[in-house]
Amino acid sequence: MEQLTHIGLNHYLTISAFLLGFGLFAVMTRKNAIVILMGVELILNAANINFLAFSKYNGDMAGVMFSLFVIVLAAAEAAIALAIVINIFKLFRSVDVSSIDTLKE
């Protein structure tokens, strides 16, 4: 009970583990490319929570700075990935990743 009520590092790591597991599950099982991107965002959020948790309990700023860069790169990744998905939709009229299996038109 003491471990449950006293919020420590393990609580944050548990939330992060759940987000990572759900993200992996989404990437693994979904056919829609947009939902796969959502899974990737969940994984990035899990990594961010880990960075910030270790940074707080270690007392230095490295994790905080890296989580900031993770957010910046996630924004860039989402923009590029959406552009690619829209191109795929133009070509195949579908974002079903299991039906996209040709290299050339």
Place this chain on the structure above:
Amino acid sequence: MSNQAYTIIFYLFAAITVFSAAFVVFSRNVIYSAFSLLFTFFGAAAIYVFLSADFIAVTQVVVYVGGILVLLLFGVMFTNSIMQTDLKTDVLNMVPGTILLVATLTGILYTFYSTHSWMPSTKQLQGSIVERIGFETMSGFVLPFEMASIVLLVALLGAAFLARFEKQGNKEQ
């Protein structure tokens, strides 16, 4: 704030984050997934506040909720016709995916809770860290900061190039 209220609020936000993340993954409707992702991002921002990273929390709300989520919703709307009422997503690899989910969760959680407890530093982060982020950005992390700006510029150009409207191709058709 008393310790008990702190604990209750932490568990509230943790539950919001985890359950909405589960709904993102297990819902078959893409629109429901996208809107549930909103709650996941807000819950994660609240968790960041608990980790005394207030600036990261605000950045999370601005970039993820204001940018990435809108982009994802735009993608959902753009890649499905308006009249299509069931924006369903099919699933495949259900059994390997479930095995991966359960194995990841049990492996990580077992490692956390079966090994000895962490040894936190005596100097933990306390209070607001906005000023320290400013100092770190302009001293120790100035090279990654500049690299991130270049990456964003290249990503902007690349996304505009990839998603542009092709007039030449349409004329040929």
